[in-house]
Amino acid sequence: MYRVFEALDELNQTLEQAYGVPMTSNCMVPRNDMLALLDDLRNALPVEIDDAQDVLDKQEEILRGAEERARNMVAEAESQADDIVARARQDADTMVADAEHHASTLMAKAEDDADHLVGSARREAEDTVHRAQAEADRLVADGNASYDRSVSEGEAEQERLVSQTEIVRRANDEARRIVDTAHVDSERLRTECDEFVEGKLSEFEESLSGVLRTVTRDRQALRRGAGVSRRRTE
Template identity: 85%
Template structure:
């Protein structure tokens, strides 16, 4: 087969290197080398063509064998698939059975737990209600006691305030009396003070008059040329 391609390459090279005929698309090639190349091609082609014909002759046989093998493989695959499906169905049935059994057990346990929780919740609810009722009763009793104490304290405070108001009134009266007495004492003291000051001023005026009289007399004595001491001795 390699010789065929080699001869074709030589033929192509010879045609490319051939001289062209002027005014035409033809060319001139050497006859003998070209015939030799054609002989080589003729000698090389029959072997390859025979091989190709053998392949064509065996094509139907190969196809029949392939079809038979394919049918066998399909049959084997169908058998294996049937076996796999059967085993899968058995496993699925087993899994479903186990799941149903497990689900039944879980449902029973859940129902038991739910009943227990409901019972406990009811018991706790009753205890809570009882405690709440007792606490409410206690709070109501405490509230009533507190209300009564508040009322009693309010009444006592009201009485105390009334008493305090009377005391305030009396205190105001006493304060007014004390203020009036203070004003009277103030007027009396002012009068006495004025009288005392008046008396003192009168005494002081009398003393000053005596002193002025003595000073006047001494001045007159000085004017007359007599000594003050002599006049005093007289």
């Protein structure tokens, strides 16, 4: 492709440098050089350009062939589409029939299962009610027995408390009597103790007075040098 542009440049340069013919717009160029440049230009043109020219020459024929093939392809596609639609409809009808049959089977089985479950639930409910009634009767009986037992125990406890109240009253009276007696005995013992202590202290005081008098006389005798007098006791 580069040679094409190079040949065109040389051709243009040759035309620009050619001698002009007086009184005209023509020019004189070397024939052999121009023919050689044209041959180079023709040989340098890409093959695709020639193919493109062939395509342009056969354009109408190619278009007619393409339209014919397109019509054939459309017809074939429409035929295939019709076949596919027909098969799809047939498959859909078959699937719908199978689904309806399967649904009917499932509905029948579900109804049977539901009836079985309802029957089982009813029997279980009846058994539960019977057990609950029996348990309620037992609880009521136990409650009545417990109530009667509690009432009996309450009455017995009441009688015991009444009896204990009388005992407590008597015990309180006896306790007060014992306390009063203890107070009297305590006062008596305190008086006797005071009298005993007073007597002993008086005797001790008299004994100490005699001892002091004796000690005083002995000291006086010692001072006079007369010797110690014999201790006398009173």
